[in-house]
Amino acid sequence: MNQNQLDTDLIIAGGGLAGATLALAMARVVPELRVTVVETVPLAPDALPEDYQPSYDARSTALAWGSRLIFEELGLWSAVSEHATPIRHIHVSDRGHFGATRLHAQDHGQEALGYVVDNRWMGLCLMRALLDTGVEWQAPAEVTGMTPTEQGVCVNVLKDGEPLTLTGQCLVVADGGRSGLREKLGFQARTEDYGQNALIANVSTGESHQFVAYERFTDTGPMALLPHGSPKQPGNQSALVWTLSDTALHDILSLSDEQKCRKLQERFGWRLGAFTRIGECYHYPLKLSTVDEAVRPGVALVGNAAHALHPVAGQGFNLALRGLVTLVEQFRQGVDRGVAIGNLSVLGEYQRLHRQDWRQTVQFSDSLIRLFGQPLAPVTLARDAGLMGLDLVPGAKRWFARKAMGTGGRRPVLPLSANVGEARSK
Structure with a gap:
């Protein structure tokens, strides 16, 4: 059997x-394949609502500035931006200590450092874009296995x-x-349990967030509050990521909403005034999971199948997106050759190029957890001095900002033709 x-x-x-983004990138960059x-979910016009109504309890993702650039190249950003709340400032602090630093988009010539977007809205934008491509959708269905062949793979x-x-x-x-599926195919993941859980919810506060994202390190783990809601007007809704031990999570989940708000107030403080509402709470255990060899002939792992990070720095999906673009780059070059x-020459080059990015990102996220998880006085003084130093040393602050914006490493660029891009989505 030949390839055709x-x-x-x-x-x-x-x-x-991740999968939908990869499919769209392939349709844009390698349309001949x-x-x-x-x-499990069908792709059909009648399955997509005509109007999107944001839900207070919608789960969201923090998109770095570099991810916006990728979505622009895919012709997707004009749609996504309709419900993308900008992060114009980032405030990092150490609860109970003097250390703090602040980042401002205007200092880096950008309108935002990143954006907060509901996952469902991103999914709808991707589905609508895919309807105009030749991508085939097998659903509801799941892959149960795979066998290598001379031509490639036979997938069950x-x-x-x-x-x-x-x-x-x-x-x-x-x-x-x-x-x-990853394990069924024989890939081995190295997993390190942080012994913590992430509690995810949307909250309302007495004062407006003013498009500020707060990263607050506490003695029981980090918490983040990200601006959420309107992309135009600063509002009072934020997306919460709260790190809790098993015992603390159990205790918090047993409380009433009013009691949850009081507990949250104790941990976060009054920078946003009083917490007035907390929505539906989701939670999951926090683990660092990586696969050293994420490719083999005919198979590649991407996204959380290849690496799952602590959400402390909001790097997970942004790292995955850069990996997807790198993979599509290599597919394009392989077809051209x-x-x-x-x-394996194509997939191996993807792994080589992406490996440095994920190693640096994992190290960045993991080191934050370990550094701010240390209660010893000398370590506390050193990290607080480091946070203050970021404000005083321009080079260090630029490095930290590039990490936050997802522009600190190799930026893959999709080799789109001249007529493909933002105009494609109009």
Whole structure:
């Protein structure tokens, strides 16, 4: 069987934010290749609402400035920005100590350091864009296994309870780290349990956030409050990420909403006035998960399937997005050279280029947790002096800002043709 007899060229397991973004990037950058997404949710016009109504309890993601640039290249940003709350300032502090630093978008010539976007809204924008492409959607379905072939891969799929197979040049696993597919395919993840949980909720405060994101380190773990709601007017709603031990999480979840607000007030303080409302609470255990070798002939892991980080610095999805762009870059170059996209020379180069980025990002996030988790007085003094030093040393502050904006390392650029880009979404 030759390659033009394959069912498709690229099979993507998972159509969430990572998988859908990869599919759209492929349609924009390598349109001559056929792409099939295997996902539990159908892709159809009648499955997408005409009007988006933001929910108070919607879960959200912090998009770095560098991620905005990627979405612009994909022709997606004009749609996403309709409900993207800008982060114009970042305030980092150490509870009970003098250390603090502040970042301002205007100091870096940007309108924002990042944005907070509801996950559902990003998903809808991606789905609407994909409807105008040739991407095929197998749903409701899931990938259950894969066998290498001379031409690429033979992928086992369970669709509507019935088994079927798809042949292609390459399989990309984009279904997160908890589906079990990664392990079924023989990839080994190294996991380190932080012994903490992230509690996620939206909250309202007596004073406006003024587009400030707060990262507050406490003796029981970090917490973040990100501006949420209107992209135009500073409001009183913020997205909360609260790090808690197992015992503390259990205690907080047992409280009434009014009691939760009081506990949150005790930990965060009064910078935003009184906490007046807390929405539905989600939670998950915090683990650092990485896969050293995330590729093999015909298969690549992306997103949380390849690496899952602590949310302390909001780097997870932004790192995944840069990895997706790097992968698409290599697919484009492979096609131009006449090399199958599942060839290890193509996938190995993707891993080499992306490895430095994820190692630096993991080190940055992990070191923050360890540094601010130390209660010893000498360490406390050193980190507080470091926070103060960021305000006093311009070079150090620029480095920290680049990390926060997702522009501190190699920035992959999609090789789009002249007629593809922001105009494509209009």
